[in-house]
Amino acid sequence: xxxxxxxxxxxxxxxxxxxxxxxxxxxxxxxxxxxxxxxxxxxxxxxxxxxxxxxxxxxxxxxxxxxxxxxxxxxxxxxxxxxxxxxxxxxxxxxxxxxxxxxxxxxxxxxxxxxxxxxxxxxxxxxxxxxxxxxxxxxxxxxxxxxxxxxxxxxxxxxxxxxxxxxxxxxxxxxxxxxxxxxxxxxxxxxxxxxxxxxxxxxxxxxxxxxxxxxxxxxxxxxxxxxxxxxxxxxxxxxxxxxxxxxxxxxxxxxxxxxxxxxxxxxxxxxxxxxxxxxxxxxxxxxxxxxxxxxxxxxxxxxxxxxxxxx
Amino acid sequence: xxxxxxxxxxxxxxxxxxxxxxxxxxxxxxxxxxxxxxxxxxxxxxxxxxxxxxxxxxxxxxxxxxxxxxxxxxxxxxxxxxxxxxxxxxxxxxxxxxxxxxxxxxxxxxxxxxxxxxxxxxxxxxxxxxxxxxxxxxxxxxxxxxxxxxx
Numbered sequence: 001x002x003x004x005x006x007x008x009x010x011x012x013x014x015x016x017x018x019x020x021x022x023x024x025x026x027x028x029x030x031x032x033x034x035x036x037x038x039x040x041x042x043x044x045x046x047x048x049x050x051x052x053x054x055x056x057x058x059x060x061x062x063x064x065x066x067x068x069x070x071x072x073x074x075x076x077x078x079x080x081x082x083x084x085x086x087x088x089x090x091x092x093x094x095x096x097x098x099x100x101x102x103x104x105x106x107x108x109x110x111x112x113x114x115x116x117x118x119x120x121x122x123x124x125x126x127x128x129x130x131x132x133x134x135x136x137x138x139x140x141x142x143x144x145x146x147x148x149x150x151x152x153x154x155x156x157x158x159x160x161x162x163x164x165x166x167x168x169x170x171x172x173x174x175x176x177x178x179x180x181x182x183x184x185x186x187x188x189x190x191x192x193x194x195x196x197x198x199x200x201x202x203x204x205x206x207x208x209x210x211x212x213x214x215x216x217x218x219x220x221x222x223x224x225x226x227x228x229x230x231x232x233x234x235x236x237x238x239x240x241x242x243x244x245x246x247x248x249x250x251x252x253x254x255x256x257x258x259x260x261x262x263x264x265x266x267x268x269x270x271x272x273x274x275x276x277x278x279x280x281x282x283x284x285x286x287x288x289x290x291x292x293x294x295x296x297x298x299x300x301x302x303x304x305x306x307x308x309x310x311x
Numbered sequence: 312x313x314x315x316x317x318x319x320x321x322x323x324x325x326x327x328x329x330x331x332x333x334x335x336x337x338x339x340x341x342x343x344x345x346x347x348x349x350x351x352x353x354x355x356x357x358x359x360x361x362x363x364x365x366x367x368x369x370x371x372x373x374x375x376x377x378x379x380x381x382x383x384x385x386x387x388x389x390x391x392x393x394x395x396x397x398x399x400x401x402x403x404x405x406x407x408x409x410x411x412x413x414x415x416x417x418x419x420x421x422x423x424x425x426x427x428x429x430x431x432x433x434x435x436x437x438x439x440x441x442x443x444x445x446x447x448x449x450x451x452x453x454x455x456x457x458x459x460x461x462x
Contacts, residue, residue, distance in 0.1 A: 031351075040349040047354050050322045054365070057315035059389040061362060214359035222362040222389040 014090030016083045020231060023238035024048040026270055030237065033274045048234055055227035063220045066126040074121035075221070075228035081113025082235045089165065089242055093251050096166035096173075104156065104163050107243065108149060111198065114232050115141050118200075118207065121229075122217030133216020136285050137207035140197060143292035144204075148194035150300035154178065154187035155247045157307040169251045177250040183306035188248045190300045192269075195240050196276055197288070200233065203280035204288055212282075241269040319365060319391060320447040322354040326364035328384060332371020335433040336398040340368065342436045350440065353447075366393045369419065372400040374412040378422055385423040393426045393446060394419075397439060402428045 002008075009015055028045040035042025062068055085107050092099050115137060122134030155178045156162065159171040168178075178184040197204035208216045218229050245251060245265050252262030283291065329337050343350040344357065358364055361384050373381055385394065399405040401419045419425050429442040 035349070035351060039346040041352050042349070043351050043354050047322065050318050050354060053314065054318040054322045057318060058365070058391070061387065061389055210359050215363070219360050220362060226363065 009091065010083065010087050014094070015087040018090075019083060019086040019235045019238055023231075023234035023236070024052065026237045027234040029270065030274050030277075033271070034278055037274075037278050048230070052227050052231055055230065056224050058223040060223035060225060061220075063126050066124055066220070071121065071124045071220075072225060074117050074124055075225045075232070076117075077120070078114035078117030078232045079228050079235075081110045081117070082232055082239055085110045085243070086235065086239045089239065089246055092165035092169060093242075093246060094254070096169040099164050099166045102163045103165055104152070104168070104247075107165065108152065111240070111243070112141065112145070114236055115198070115200075117232075118217045118229075121221070125217070125220035127220050129213045130217050130219050133207045133209070133213050133219070136209075137217060139285055139289060140204065140207055143289045144194045144197040144296075147190055147292055147296045147300040148198070150297075150304055151187040151190040151194065152247060154183050154303050154307045157304070158184070165246060168247055172250040178248045181307075182311045183303045184248060186299055186303040186306070188244070190296055190303065191244050191248065192272060192276075193296055194292075195244060196273060197292070198240055199236055199273065201273065201277045203276070203283045205282060206285050206288055209282065237270070237273075241266055241273070245269065316391070323365045323393070323443070323447075324356055324358045324363050325366045325368050325395075326358055326361045326384075326388070327368050328370070328381070330369060330371040330373045330377040330381060332398065332400065336370035336400075339433045339436055339439065340370065340397065343439060348436045348440065350443075353443070355443070361387045362389065364388055364392065366395055367423075368395045368397060369401055370397045372404060372407045372410075372413055373416045373419055373422060374407075374410070375416065376412070378416050381422055394423055395427045395429070395442065395446065396425050397429045397434060397442075399430050399432045401425075402430055405432055 011017065025045065025048075027048045028043075031047060032042045032045060060072075062071065088099070088103055088107055088110075092103070119134045119137050119141075122130040122137065125131075155168050155172075158178055158181070159168055162168060162171065172178060179188050200208055208218070213219070218226065221229060242252070245262075249265050252265065253259065327337070327340060342348060355366075361367070365388075367385060367388050369381065396402060396419050400407065401417075404410070404413055404417045407413055416422050418428075427442045427446045429439050431438055434442075
């Protein structure tokens with residue numbers, strides 16, 4: 001095997017470049033559909049790409065009294081995390097027999113990195129609003145992470161304890177997708193709700209809260225680092241739905257017409273995300289915490305118990 | 312025109328600063344975001360922080376008290392960026408014509424370099440869109456160089 005292959009996979013396909021392009025397109029669709037729902041025409045589909053190019057060409061301002069190198073590095077942590085997740089997922093999708101035992105757990109860990117980079121950058125900004133945003137983001141991570149992991153335990157139980165993404169895909173190809181069972185349906189709904197919080201979209205955009213704390217953790221960022229944040233968010237909008245599709249709905253296969261079916265799965269999930277985003281008001285942080293540790297948690301535990309009894 | 316400026320003119324993020332205005336212009340500006348005028352068609356969105364902004368949009372009469380803050384905000388805007396002044400007040404004092412508070416600061420050019428004035432009391436939303444489109448088609452000569460104005 002070519003020694004440069006992992007680097008190419010990480011940077012071009014299926015890693016950074018591919019994810020960035022599709023992610024930006026997805027966030028373009030998001031903005032367009034949002035506009036249509038509000039009876040507006042909305043920006044062109046490629047608007048997020050223009051935004052990124054523009055931000056890369058702008059000046060980067062450093063706030064007084066912040067650790068400068070730390071301030072500039074933190075956005076890259078999240079970008080690296082989401083790129084790595086996307087690479088792992090797509091390599092497993094292209095060939096389910098690649099991958100290593102426990103890559104499911106690695107993906108779960110890496111998906112925390114974007115949120116973590118938001119928290120760190122907020123505290124590096126030396127701005128009171130950014131600190132408020134960071135502390136909210138931390139509370140939000142605490143609230144959604146446990147139900148999210150419990151929901152993803154369900155497909156692992158279904159496959160009899162396989163901890164590889166490829167193993168879960170193979171099992172679903174042989175025995176039918178996870179959401180065909182009662183526990184699968186409940187876990188999928190829980191995972192969708194948690195995905196909304198992971199993406200930082202309404203009703204769980206508590207940390208960024210543009211109208212309230214003006215972007216929260218990213219308030220002091222401008223120019224290229226801000227572009228990195230926007231890019232990370234766009235790539236998450238592509239990666240997390242793909243993760244849920246892989247674990248619950250049987251992944252995306254590349255044989256002829258079934259590719260179309262796979263794209264349809266992704267677009268369907270994206271539309272669900274956009275609809276939730278456009279029909280809900282923002283929650284307070286305590287309401288979100290109660291929601292996740294109350295209703296969502298009960299549903300997640302129920303799903304795990306049902307899965308253990310093979311429903 | 313370079314790619315940088317082309318991208319800039321197609322994705323203007325606007326920071327709205329109201330300096331002692333009577334709020335009429337501000338209402339007209341919010342009107343731009345409604346379905347009828349929908350300024351997001353041109354990639355323009357209203358942002359909350361000056362650090363994200365490409366356009367500093369100023370309404371109202373800039374008086375002695377506002378002057379240092381306007382300068383500060385202009386310095387905080389990442390360059391290249393534009394300054395758009397909406398309303399007669401910014402250009403010709405409007406109803407504050409005889410006020411002693413505005414002698415040093417009007418027109419706004421005396422404080423910060425302005426790219427476009429949109430006169431009117433208040434200007435119609437169509438006039439504001441027209442002003443911005445003229446700014447875009449002027450193409451690629453944003454006033455804001457880092458060494459432009461001393462605070």
